[in-house]
Amino acid sequence: MKNKRGEEKIISIYWFFILIIVAGGIILMVRTFYNDPYDVREIEASLLAEKVANCIDLAGKMNPDLISNDGIFKPEFKDHFLSRCSLNFNSENDLKAIQYYLEVNFYNDKNTKTSLFQLVAGNSNWKSDCDLNDKKYKRLVVCVKKKFYANDNSGRIYLVDILSMVNKGDKNVQG
Amino acid sequence: MFRDKKAQVGDTVTWIIATIIIIVMIFFFVLGSSLLSETKKIVGYKSSLFSNNLLYKNDFFISKSLYTYYQIINSKDKTTLMDGIKKLPVEEYVEQTLEQRSNEIKLRLG
Numbered sequence: 039m040k041n042k043r044g045e046e047k048i049i050s051i052y053w054f055f056i057l058i059i060v061a062g063g064i065i066l067m068v069r070t071f072y073n074d075p076y077d078v079r080e081i082e083a084s085l086l087a088e089k090v091a092n093c094i095d096l097a098g099k100m101n102p103d104l105i106s107n108d109g110i111f112k113p114e115f116k117d118h119f120l121s122r123c124s125l126n127f128n129s130e131n132d133l134k135a136i137q138y139y140l141e142v143n144f145y146n147d148k149n150t151k152t153s154l155f156q157l158v159a160g161n162s163n164w165k166s167d168c169d170l171n172d173k174k175y176k177r178l179v180v181c182v183k184k185k186f187y188a189n190d191n192s193g194r195i196y197l198v199d200i201l202s203m204v205n206k207g208d209k210n211v212q213g
Numbered sequence: 214m215f216r217d218k219k220a221q222v223g224d225t226v227t228w229i230i231a232t233i234i235i236i237v238m239i240f241f242f243v244l245g246s247s248l249l250s251e252t253k254k255i256v257g258y259k260s261s262l263f264s265n266n267l268l269y270k271n272d273f274f275i276s277k278s279l280y281t282y283y284q285i286i287n288s289k290d291k292t293t294l295m296d297g298i299k300k301l302p303v304e305e306y307v308e309q310t311l312e313q314r315s316n317e318i319k320l321r322l323g
Contacts, residue, residue: 052228056235063239067246077254088273098280147297185301186274187281187294195281195294 077210079180086125087184087202090140093123094198095188107191111144111155119157127160136161139179139203147187147195154196164205179205271314272304279311279318 094101103122104115115122119140127138139160143153168181184200278298285291299311309317 052232056232059236059239063243066243070243071246071250074250074253081255091274091277095277095281098277098284147294183302184274187278187297187301189281189284193285193287193290195285195290197297 075210077180079204079206079210080182082206083180083182083202083204084184086138086140086204087182087200089125090123090142090200090202091184091186091198094142095186098189100188100190100196102191105190109190109192109194116155116157120159125159135163137205139165139201141165141201143199143201145197145199147197150197153199160203161205164203165201168201168203178207179203270307271309271317272307275301275303275311276314276318279315280322282315283318283322 094104101115103112105111119125120127125140127136129135129137139162140158141162142157144155145151145153164179167178170178180203182202184202186198187195188198189195275298278294278301282291282294282298285294303311
């Protein structure tokens with residue numbers, strides 16, 4: 039009878055030990071799985087490019103604030119590019135460098151080598167990193183290149199080339 | 214007495230093996246979760262983790278170009294523009310083809 043009681047005690051200690059191991063294992067699994075952040079920079083860069091495209095091109099016609107009826111690009115738009123497109127590149131921390139870069143080139147649809155006009159905003163320091171292998175260097179910037187055709191009020195067609203860049207490696211990538 | 218001892222040893226061995234199995238299983242689960250956990254890159258909008266349907270019905274930039282295409286009157290310019298649109302890089306996660314999207318926009322614009 040006494041022996042049986044002792045045995046029960048040992049078994050209950052054993053079960054408690056197993057419970058701790060299983061619970062610890064589950065906690066470890068969840069922690070390992072969810073500890074790494076989600077890298078959303080590609081979507082962020084795409085959304086940024088889409089926002090700029092919507093600012094430049096309004097339902098198939100180019101923004102009249104950007105280009106005149108004579109096909110002349112307006113430098114005022116270039117000077118106030120971010121505010122005209124309702125964008126704010128200021129980082130949450132004043133000491134931190136700007137984490138975004140945008141470059142928009144306008145080409146004649148027949149000559150896609152010489153840019154007719156360029157809009158630039160943000161931090162261009164990481165531009166050279168766009169050509170590097172993003173699988174090998176995960177912490178580097180994510181670059182998204184988009185192209186589309188737009189026409190002005192006079193029917194001239196332009197190829198719009200957008201380069202959208204997001205850094206924010208410390209928030210999106212671990213290790 | 215001897216029989217009792219034998220039964221006890223048998224029981225203990227069972228529990229030890231069970232414990233080892235549990236620990237090994239947990240080890241593999243932790244290993245699996247650490248392998249799956251590497252930074253998850255989100256590139257498209259999926260309705261669920263296992264869904265094949267992405268919410269990108271069409272390519273945003275191709276659509277923009279197609280709206281431009283339907284605003285051009287000159288047929289020569291139209292042909293050149295369509296050739297250009299066909300050469301544009303297409304988003305990986307889209308349901309509609311260029312022709313389908315073109316027909317949809319054509320219908321929408323009347």
